[in-house]
Amino acid sequence: MHCRWCAVPSPTETAAGRPRPALRERIGRHVLLSLVLIWGLGSTVVLGVGNHFVAEAFDRALLDDAHALAAHVRGGDAAPGAAPLQLDLTQREVGLLRFDQSETVWFAVYGDGGALVAGEADLAPDGVPAGSTHTFSQLQRDGRELRRVSLRIDGPQPFTVVMAQTTAERTQLLRRLLVYSGLAQLWLLVALGSWLLRGIERDLKPLSDLQDAVDRRDAADLRPLPAALTHDAATRDVQRLGEALDGLLARVQQSLHAQREFAGNVAHELRTPLAGIRTQATHALGHADPAVWRTELEGIAQAEQRASRTVDQLLALARATEGGIALTLQPLALDAAVRDTLLRFLPRADALGVDLGAEGLEHAVHVQANLALVEGILNNLLDNALRYGRGNPARITVALRADATHAVLCVSDNGPGVGPDLAGRLQQRWAQGAPGLLLGQGAGLGLSIVARYAQLMGGRLTLDDAQAGTLRDPGGAVGSGLAASVWLPLAPPSPPPHGRAGPQA
Missing domain, CATH: 1.10.287 (Helix Hairpins)
Known part of the structure; x- marks a missing residue:
């Protein structure tokens, strides 16, 4: 019979050459192994509990027979000349007492001094503990295992009744109990295992369907x-x-x-x-x-x-x-980054005769940003200003300021500028204004790169006329041109040192 849970799968093999088991096979194997272990543990528990109660029932019956035999012991009065202990039973009554359909029973009655009163002479009593009237023990006789009870009867002349019987019936009863309970548990195990395997198959079917859908793609x-x-x-x-x-x-x-x-x-x-x-x-x-x-x-x-x-x-x-x-943002000193970038652009500005200045770098401004993206923003804005800012004289100003939530980095020039209709379109790829087309430089990508960098850091880019910025010529006249402002979120304030209180209101 074919079993899909036991079949060896043929997917990807392991490094050792063995086939990797399917998920349903592994789950089914774990479930079946757990059920088998539970079945074995349950059978062991049933055997232990059954053995206890069966032994208790047989021992109780054996003790009742010993009490019945002790009731027929006569004599033993304390008066002088009283009759000695004797068993008041005929041979026929003794046979009826020892009768059992499946077991063999022996008995013996001993006086206080250990003298045999009646019964088997080789059936010695076991020591009865103090404070108890009887005790049970195991005994070997003629190669067979016997269960023995020693009953002590106190009186004017104490005596001890010993009864023993074979254990074949109780062993057979335990065997039947184990077989019947084991078969019942096995049937339940098979039913439960089948139900669980069907449930596993049903629950894993969506995963198989998902795998098939991906494989067919x-x-x-x-x-x-x-x-x-x-x-x-x-x-x-x-x-x-x-x-x-x-x-x-x-x-x-x-x-x-x-x-x-x-x-x-x-x-x-x-x-x-x-x-x-x-x-x-x-x-x-x-x-x-x-x-x-x-x-x-x-x-x-x-x-x-x-x-x-x-x-x-x-x-x-x-x-x-x-x-x-996967972009990592961390607190960054924006004033220091702007200062370092300006120092790199100064030789190029001097070679072109451009007055490159800065404002607001004397105050520390920390933003939540990425250094490489900030440098990319400055490189593109300064490069754009150096190519298009051709005033007379050419001037470029990098201004840094901060409000409650953002730092504003503004690069202004006194070049031809852009109209308000182009301010939004220039942030798209391949968009150029008339001055850029006239100069024949660039491809309309610089400002789109700046806008994308600012967006990745949670900021934005705005393009305005330089009249709204901070650029002014020495004579005080406001120069035309472009003011590109980048808004970046400020870094969260650092927590105060441990053990020191914050500023008081």
């Missing part, structure tokens, strides 16, 4: 699993597993979408500079004039720089999209 099919296998599952564990798989599929789909978008963006943005490089190289190879070569090589170098910058921005944007899954 194509690698490109990342849709959520059917609701009947996840949200409508019979058990909470299968439901949580289905929801976890749906979440994993959603993350994989998001990652694949980001990869496809990244690949498409790279292909789209590199097509133009690569075509220009190819055209310039072809034009240079068609001339023998070194001046033409130099001019075309300079154009190729500039196109390569623009392509490299575009690739760096695309990689940063892809990391920002993927990094939101």
Whole structure:
């Protein structure tokens, strides 16, 4: 007979070459083993309890026979010349007393001095403990085990009655009790095991259905699993597993979408500079004039720089999209981070003739942020300002201030600025204003990267006219231009040192 619970599965093998057991097989094995152990323990308990009560019943009957025999002992008065102890039973009455359908019974009566009054001479009494009238003991006679009772009768002339009988009947009774109770427990064990195995099979079926649904899926099919296998599952564990798989599929789909978008963006943005490089190289190879070569090589170098910058921005944007899954935020000294970044940009600003200044860095400002993302925000905003902030003279101001809940980092320039209709659109990918298109620099990714970084840290980016910012020229006139403000949440206040009270109101 085929048993699906006992069949060896054929899934993935272990490192040692043995097949891994199926989950239903392992659970079924544990359940059946537990039931067998319980059945064995139950049989042992039944045997012990049955042996106790059977022995008690037989011992009580043997003691009653000893009392009945003692009632027929006559004599033993204390008066002088009284008759000695004797058993007042005929041979026929003695035979009736010793009669038993399945056991053999022996008896003996002993006087106070140990003299045999009647019965078997070799059936010696056992010592009766003080304070008791009888005692039971085991005895070997003619190779058979006997159960013996010694009954002491006190009186003018005490005597002891000893009765013994074989134990075949009580052993047979115990055997029948064990067989019948064991068979009944075995039947219950089989019924309970079948019910449990069917229940296990029924409860694991949703898991098998979920496995089959995943196995039948194509690698490109990342849709959520059917609701009947996840949200409508019979058990909470299968439901949580289905929801976890749906979440994993959603993350994989998001990652694949980001990869496809990244690949498409790279292909789209590199097509133009690569075509220009190819055209310039072809034009240079068609001339023998070194001046033409130099001019075309300079154009190729500039196109390569623009392509490299575009690739760096695309990689940063892809990391920002993927990094939101496991981003660590911790208290960060924003004033120190801004100061370090400004020091790195000063040589470039001096080379371009741009006046790069800062405001509000004398006060410590701590935000809940990520250092790499903060540096990415500053790098993009300063790079954007250095390319577009071409006032006369060109000025860029980095201002830092804080309110009750947020720190505001504002990078202002006196460049051409943007109109209010472009302030929201510039935070999207590939969006550029007219000055950017005129300069032919960038790909419209810098501000979208800044907006995404700020969003990952729980902040936001706002674009305003520089007139609303803090940038002013030496003459006091407000310069036109762009003020890009990044709002970041402040870090929670540090707890006071242990054992010291906080400030009093």
